[in-house]
Amino acid sequence: MKPINFYDPEIQKCPYEQYKTLRDDHPVYQDPDTGIYHVSRYEDVRYVLSNHELFSGNVRGRAPSERQLKVNNRFQERGWVPGPTLISRDEPNHKQMRAMFNEAFRPARINQLDPFVESTARDLFAGIRKAGRCEWVRDFAVPLPLSIIVRQMGADTADLWRIKSWTDAFFKRISMMLSEDEEMATVDKEIEAQHYFQPIFERLRERPDDTLLSELVNREIPEWGRTLTDNELHAEMMADTFVGGSETTTNALSAGVKLLAEQPETWEQLKSDPDKYLRTFIEEVLRLESPVQCLLRMATEEVEISGVKLPAGAVIAVRYASANRDERRFDEPEQLDLDRVKPATHLAFGSGAHHCLGAPLARRELWWGFKVLTEEVETLNFAEDKNTFDVHPHFLLRSLKELHIEFTVKDKPDG
Numbered sequence: 001m002k003p004i005n006f007y008d009p010e011i012q013k014c015p016y017e018q019y020k021t022l023r024d025d026h027p028v029y030q031d032p033d034t035g036i037y038h039v040s041r042y043e044d045v046r047y048v049l050s051n052h053e054l055f056s057g058n059v060r061g062r063a064p065s066e067r068q069l070k071v072n073n074r075f076q077e078r079g080w081v082p083g084p085t086l087i088s089r090d091e092p093n094h095k096q097m098r099a100m101f102n103e104a105f106r107p108a109r110i111n112q113l114d115p116f117v118e119s120t121a122r123d124l125f126a127g128i129r130k131a132g133r134c135e136w137v138r139d140f141a142v143p144l145p146l147s148i149i150v151r152q153m154g155a156d157t158a159d160l161w162r163i164k165s166w167t168d169a170f171f172k173r174i175s176m177m178l179s180e181d182e183e184m185a186t187v188d189k190e191i192e193a194q195h196y197f198q199p200i201f202e203r204l205r206e207r208p209d210d211t212l213l214s215e216l217v218n219r220e221i222p223e224w225g226r227t228l229t230d231n232e233l234h235a236e237m238m239a240d241t242f243v244g245g246s247e248t249t250t251n252a253l254s255a256g257v258k259l260l261a262e263q264p265e266t267w268e269q270l271k272s273d274p275d276k277y278l279r280t281f282i283e284e285v286l287r288l289e290s291p292v293q294c295l296l297r298m299a300t301e302e303v304e305i306s307g308v309k310l311p312a313g314a315v316i317a318v319r320y321a322s323a324n325r326d327e328r329r330f331d332e333p334e335q336l337d338l339d340r341v342k343p344a345t346h347l348a349f350g351s352g353a354h355h356c357l358g359a360p361l362a363r364r365e366l367w368w369g370f371k372v373l374t375e376e377v378e379t380l381n382f383a384e385d386k387n388t389f390d391v392h393p394h395f396l397l398r399s400l401k402e403l404h405i406e407f408t409v410k411d412k413p414d415g
Contacts, residue, residue: 038317
């Protein structure tokens, strides 16, 4: 088989043919250049995700590279070296830390946010309604989830696009696609964010409030006998709150509207009865266009997957997006099916101990984003000669750079 280069931007733009090749012929494929093992079938992916003792999230547990040392030194000199994030922690450390997040993301808190999510979605659409056209990513898909997390992190909404520049820097830094100079530039942007949020941490320690960030700053982890350090807080701000809590939802909002513009019959079915079809549509978008294409794990001992032996220390790319299109698990997996039975059995939010704790909030944001669209819009199309459908270069995530659409709005009832 010809080697598959998942660092190739053209493959990243549409990797699904390559995923099918791997599922059919090489379900555990070792990249000859990097040595990374790509796991692509649904059951194998779920096996890796469900066995956290065999497959560690601490992929950088070995001695840091020379480049990583330079990154750490830059953080140390000018800011705070980010601590281990929740996703990279193993048990029991992960469970102990996650308990704090589970409290912060409890259903009652998500329900309290619902009116703000709805009003934000309606306000954003009101801003583009009259024009009948927009660049959907910037005008709606970015500010909807980012506005929610900005509010929960106690930041000023006037700084939203400044904060976006910092989350973009982190997004690029974890892309595994940058030169050393490019990576150091993103580190400098992250350090800007650290100096913005550090005074907020200090204020919340003195005067706690009802924000999610106040909870993270002040809640003690019983087994540790302490709260999170500044280094840990700065890591969580970028990885698990701002990027984890907004970037993936942005990508799903963008991918969903692209699918609707491509498939007018799906759009007609969806808006004919949103209460019936919208939840399934959201799950189908997450399954078909998995915002997180893959994450990395490391084998803690020799292990066998689909007949292939992996040595201890092997780095594994767990291909969520391939698993979600596995013919062995889903009927007609390439099709968006609004009548699909059990549509939420996809792995877009992961599985097992590291299942995405922000999934309920993401689903509420997607619900109101698409709900407003079905209520307001009659016809939906791509803007002519404006779309390339390019995605940002990224080994782990998949996100459209832009999406230009045109639409006609429904007539408002009199009065």
